[in-house]
Amino acid sequence: MNLDHALHQLTETHYVQHHVQGEGMRSRAEAPLLQLLQDARQAGGEQARGTSRRSEKAPVALDALDLWMEIAETVATQYYLLTGRDDTRRPVIGKLRIWVGSMTKPRQQANAEELLAGWVQRIRALLDPPRTIQLWERPCPECHAREVTISDRRTAALHILTDRMTQKSWAECQVCHETWPGGEALVELAETLGRRAPSGTRLDLPA
Numbered sequence: 001m002n003l004d005h006a007l008h009q010l011t012e013t014h015y016v017q018h019h020v021q022g023e024g025m026r027s028r029a030e031a032p033l034l035q036l037l038q039d040a041r042q043a044g045g046e047q048a049r050g051t052s053r054r055s056e057k058a059p060v061a062l063d064a065l066d067l068w069m070e071i072a073e074t075v076a077t078q079y080y081l082l083t084g085r086d087d088t089r090r091p092v093i094g095k096l097r098i099w100v101g102s103m104t105k106p107r108q109q110a111n112a113e114e115l116l117a118g119w120v121q122r123i124r125a126l127l128d129p130p131r132t133i134q135l136w137e138r139p140c141p142e143c144h145a146r147e148v149t150i151s152d153r154r155t156a157a158l159h160i161l162t163d164r165m166t167q168k169s170w171a172e173c174q175v176c177h178e179t180w181p182g183g184e185a186l187v188e189l190a191e192t193l194g195r196r197a198p199s200g201t202r203l204d205l206p207a
């Protein structure tokens, strides 16, 4: 992803490839990612109206708020360093365009590219998390853990995740963080788990 592409996805309506059941890959229009992030943050704010406790907000809205603050502060700082002005009423998207547009040095552009591509990735992961299947009955073949408690929530050690956009699947252990990156690795994992599974049970993994 180059700098223009990342900026485009963050600040303008753009087309993305996604998988449609029975039809393969299709493209659809998507609103600017910064707009979607801002909407997710505000949706959570409305849910939480009448309460001042952050913990009562939906987790996605909280994460959206944190990421939004981080991006807004970074952009505001860079805009100030560039122009010497706060311009508090100018939207974040406008400031970001001006900041990126001002860059002439390759080194500066490369740093910005890495920063913006990271934002794109984190916004997508937040707004469109992979579909998750938890394998409660199967211990991880690497660390042999069956379950773990993360932030007060019990979860199976082994998760099968599927990206909603590409329909690509992979497996991940929440304890030792071993991953099985789809394809052959997933088939092998299914075989390993199948051998150890109680007889008569079948293990269905996404292809």
Ligand SMILES: [Zn+2]
Residues within 6 Å of the ligand: 140, 141, 142, 143, 144, 145, 157, 173, 174, 175, 176, 177, 178
């Ligand atoms: Zn493990």
